[in-house]
Amino acid sequence: MKFRITPIDGGVCAVDGIYASGVNAGFKQDGYDLGFIRSDKELDVAYLFTTNKFQAAPIKYVLNRGIKTTNFILANSKNANAMTGDEGIKDIEEILEFLSQKISIKNPIMSSTGVIGVRLDKEKIKKGIEKFDFNEKNSNKFAKAIMTTDSFEKEIAFEVEGDFGKFRIGGVAKGAGMINPAMATMLCFITTDANIPQNEMQEILKEVNEVTFNAISVDGDTSTNDSVFLMTTRDGGYEREAFKEALKQVMQKLALDIVKDGEGATKAVAFVVTGAKSKEEAKIVAKNLTTSLLVKTALFGEDPNWGRIASTVGASNVECDEKRLKIAFENIVVYDRGNIIFDEETERKAHEIMKRREFKIYVDLGIGEGAFTGYGCDLSYDYVKINAEYRT
Template sequence: MHFQLLPLANSIADVDGFFCDGVHAGLKKDGPDIGFIYSDTLCDISAIFTSNRFQAAPIKHFQKHAITQTNFILTNSKNANAMTGKAGIEDIEEILSSLDFPMQNPLMSSTGVIGVRLTKEKIIDAAKKFHLQAKNADNFAHSIMTTDTFPKSVGFEVHLEDGKSFRIAGVAKGAGMIDPALATMLCFIVTDAAIPKEDMDKLLRKNAETSFNAISVDGDRSTNDSVFLLANGKSEIYEKESFDFALQQIMHRLALLIVKDGEGAKKLVAFKITGAKSKEEAKKAAKALTNSLLVKTALFGEDPNWGRIASTIGASGVTCDEEKLRIAFEDVLVYDRGEILFNKEQEEKAHKVMQKEEFAITCDLGVGEENFTAYGCDLGYEYVKINAEYRT
């Protein structure tokens, strides 16, 4: 099947039947801090959530009502509504029941400080200002931002070889508490494709493995991580191969934007593990590298300290042998199956690679055929400052 992806200028706002906006409720000092996504027809919904055992109230609310279809999502930033017990779920139900919109099975998604009850009155009063025919994806993207420095959105119109087309787009937030098992992130993907619910579930989980489950900023994991896929079927068009590819592109690009926006981060680094004994071991080694504080600080200092990389791989517990291992910074090979190539000339070349904003470090374990790529960033002074002052 041949198809073409054409970018959408306004991401989720350009998908047929979907509307969105964000307004200021006073949760932040300024700018949009609550938002909505609305479909004028009922949508099938698929979702994946954090593996943190202390899941936030919005996730528990979703699970309590076993939501499989909806047409309205209310979002807020600055307050995670996590560790708030049954009261947190009741707050969501009170807020949603106070809104006089044509909602079916509405749900809520939150991000921000843990352990604080929602300011219901502010949210309700501001939400009453929503215009459900609004199409302002930028306002919505800003409304879910916390420590993010820029909004994150991607969208495509997918043209099939028979001339038919459908649209798919996503908006995400995330910059800190990012661990490769989802992240401190929210992601909302909408489509007018007529995709079967079974495919929604399978493709969302499949593509999460190489996107949101393959990134790390700081190795921490939130209580609120959520990825939603909503399909209203309005195009009446669906082709599995092209949809899968478009979904993969959206999730992968949003995941990389999250890493690139890592709190205080200056480097986006791909850790490519090849020649692993199994896919699971390839993932384990790659994710260990994205989480290593010593590796992250070396990235920040632009120091090609390949010994930290080798040590991290060895400590991860995967099958490896120093006589079979190869380590390269882009195309600069510094260690080759027991031979140290790290002379002054190679060090300078590797250092120049690390001065780039984006680059790859490849580690060939030489013990098998499997591979996996995880994505991480550097860790510097700004990260400490942001998180030390998070609630102030």
Template sequence: MFRITPIKNGICCIDGIYAGGVKAGFKKDDYDVGFIRSDTSLDIAYLFTTNKFQAAPIKYVKLKNIKNTNFILANSKNANALTGIEGIKDIEDILEFLSTKIDVIDPIMSSTGVIGVRLNKDKIKKAIEKFDFNERSSNKFARAIMTTDSFEKEIAFEVEGEFGKFKIGGVAKGAGMINPAMATMLCFITTDANIPQNEMQDILREINEITFNAISVDGDTSTNDSVFLMTTREGDYNKEAFKEALKKVMQKLALDIVRDGEGATKAVAFVVSGAKNKNEAKMAAKALTNSLLVKTALFGEDPNWGRIASTIGASGVECDEEKLKISFENVIVYNRGKILFDEEIEKKAHEIMKRREFKIYVDLGIGDGKFTAYGCDLSYDYVKINAEYRT
């Protein structure tokens, strides 16, 4: 038995964890370089993108095999990806400079933004000089890592039970190039839970699979996707309670990313059941989040269920039109070979689609595989944002 209560201050809900952001001039007039630091060295677990061209900050962490750190430096507007050895050297140079300003233990860098451009080291060093290392603003950090995001993504909980108590907080950024194949663009989670080191990575991977790996904005998997879980170990621990709290944190942040998808006006859960197995349920659900025809129908609030069926049929999963069932919330439009779609049903389904958030249920009627994926619509603004990104 345990109780999960929302609290304030995001990643700074943990004692001894500091965070902040400054305006380094990468953005016109907003925070663009930030930090997370800790009084003590933190145990850390992480998941990185499956994109073969992993960005320099990811290569750096893997190269150094970092398991503990007390400092994360993050920047937006430049991904430091496809920058080769030079990109890694830039990180070394920047972190070397950082170490002249504050005591650091195996510091980490994390970047997001345009791919294929060298970092402006001078600007980042000037940002470091402006840091208030005693600041405890999760919000400024959350803003510093935003690119085309329209709002900050933060959350924190306190968890109490017979085992004692711990806290957990997280920040993330998303918006575009979102089809995480391991984690989303950037996500940082802090906790004081006393998790055994050997459980951290497994738990993170398990919860990631049903949260960040279940969302898609545009089907594009970035070079920089990273999720970090850090703990001070000052609190208590209970595995069940921790997994539940971590899931709540990651689900909230993942859904915020979908809600804030580039140009998105709706966040839709595609609940697939009855698949041959879990993997096929995931294939079908992810295919629905990535189909342009489904996404544009969502934008048009058009209950064109034929596009949903066609996408399932093209997704490669085992399916049969005599077994398939499709509903918009509780409105069944197609039931195992029977087209129920008439004017009245269409009107009801259309009303549901006007909501900012709703569920589409697809039952394949074959096995017991289940998966829920979260996607958004495709609007004029997605095209606008991405056609004009660099100009």
């Protein structure tokens, strides 16, 4: 691979021709809650949506129309427009009709996140639209506008150079709770000028999603609104491997930001599962480790209670054998294929590792070649606080 990936500023606006911004439409007490990403030209768009059967109205709207190109994305936080039935879709139509009186739009897309089961306040959104400066190029304002319980905005951009010339790629995401490998209340918007063929967009997006957003979990709940959008102006160069790698770096950065910002999380932990019978079985184990309440509370307590990890593996209904299993906290092996290596010294070292903000736990099943790395966080008092008090 002869290409170089360099981080640059600008988020989604790092790509020429992309405008973005955010305003306060009155959903949040202060701070941005309504934003847009747009371009003057039509952009090819690929997308992935939640596997939740109750897909929110904005997702149904896009799927019903089979949108393939767009020049405008409108996004709001605080209301998911989910479980709102046909009225939810009509609300989107009315809002986008209003928007079309302000600026020329083609196949506009709306994207929402927030509380489920409440109709959108269209008037607030219209008033917010009135405030838009369509010529702003401020990715950060957009990133802020889509935040719900997020504590920081999630943005990244790269410039990629190689024999093929160069392209740029930028992304913005939100998500802090209701996050699960099946893509859950996270929204992600990626712009690029890579000249990627339309038929490869969807394929590459799906492939990269599997090892990035589908590898993270905050709480095991899969939302009604998860969406990842990839849009291109096609003005730059393109080479498949370079693009795939850059897209992976963008999505991995944003996915890990979501884990680090997990509601109440104090730690981000990578569960590196190897030696499973298949990749699928490795993924099941990794997912169960990231969602087990007993594992998550042990992480919070910085307790190297490897028995809970072993028990979670055993409960995963995958092929496993306690005489082949191996568990390590970073380089500290605590259980080695039937042998408990957990003297005071080992425990102390494992405990030290768990005090870190980020670390890896290795679980080798010793059965086959299947491998998958899942990313999770701990479960703290604050998770309970945030979610017990969210709506009221």
